Amino acid sequence: MKYIVIGGSAGSFQTVSAILANLPKNYPHAVFLCLHRLKNVRGGFVEALSLKSNIPVCEPFDKDQIVPGIAYLAPANYHLYVTNDGFSLTTEEAINHSRPSIDVTFFSLANTKKNDVVGILLSGANKDGAAGIKSILDAGGKIIVQSPDECQVKTMPLAAIKLTSIDYSMNTKDIIDFLKNLKG
């Protein structure tokens, strides 16, 4: 099983939605979504993503175990850590004004799942995720950014490109193909 972690912010919803719509049922890998959202729009996100998704989407509870074939959405207002004993949620301070922080989730996966991680950073208007995606690369994982030309807001992928070398810069369609062909 691979651990696919996707970070996104402004302008990333459609891409995430397209990815989930195109993954096959019984997908052999686990997917983690760490997406910034408006502070006061906390409900309804799972439902919105589930509408088109081909795999189940859920917000994990603290200490839940990780199961392949599910897309786990970081709950609003918590940091999401992936540990060897499953999920760990915390209410520690926001990092760069973000909770969930993409860096936090990326770091934790890099730490625990090393070269089994695929990190993907999508459209967004800040630098969250850049340091985290570098840590995934440094731990032996593969990293992808959404091609800045395709992004509604390119700040986030550009911040990653500036900080580290990237395995692939891809548009949505190629990201989908990559994930569909990913062997575990």
Add this chain to the structure above:
Amino acid sequence: MFNQEDIFLLIKAIKDNGGYDFSNYSEKSFARRVEKVLIDYRLDIYSLINRVKIDKPFLEEIIKSITVNTTELFRDPQAWQALKYRVLPRLLSKSEINIWHAGCSIGLEVYSMIILLNELGVLNKTKIYATDINSDVLKTAESGVYSYRAVSEYLNNFNSALCENPYNFDEHLVITHDQYFDINKFKDTFKVKPEFLGKVIFKKHDLVNDKNPFDIKYDLILCRNVLIYFNNSLQNKLFVDFWNYLQPNGALLLGIHESIIGPLSAKFDKKGLVYFKKL
């Protein structure tokens, strides 16, 4: 930065010199908090361990940095709506209501409760108890004085929790912030109005080591986003404690992404977001 053995040594030093027991904290979150302490204090792990062994006031300070102190007004409005429409109505006819906030931090949740009880007209017959391991946050909680900048982001929660009725969309109450707070944006102050202060018994209390802090049975215990920092066995111990300290049918509210797993799950009924004690 440090390895598992260093962490054991630190936990032992904290326990020997301060009596606090972190051995059943969730390993990862404890390590992360230690990392933060090392960075904040510009220390390496060995200097930290050595200083904890000999410097008690420093140890007390470190405990405050290791434990997480975030709290919000009306965090998760749907949980407050559940309290308002599903839990508290069962208690309204009692002659006295007892509520314990376990791990209350700077008290924002406690004042949320006071506001809700006042809206329901039962504040005067309710005894509110609140505890935390950190004596500094208790002082802030008791004062009811906050920074406007830090707290204003929660005012939307206040509106949804108190003014909207999820079971009747036509209902919309008007409850204004200045009924409960003296707000001064220019001085950056956000103060609980004096008539709502002094209603809470605050006490320093360590959930891990100490028993029931007030020696009574509670109708409602709130312990939200505290147990997420503990491992399963310590969580189980606390679920047993809470079960013992609750009145029959008493309610336990955890954070909305926490759940009772393990042996005690059979001794609580989960209805919506709230756990009720089964006999």
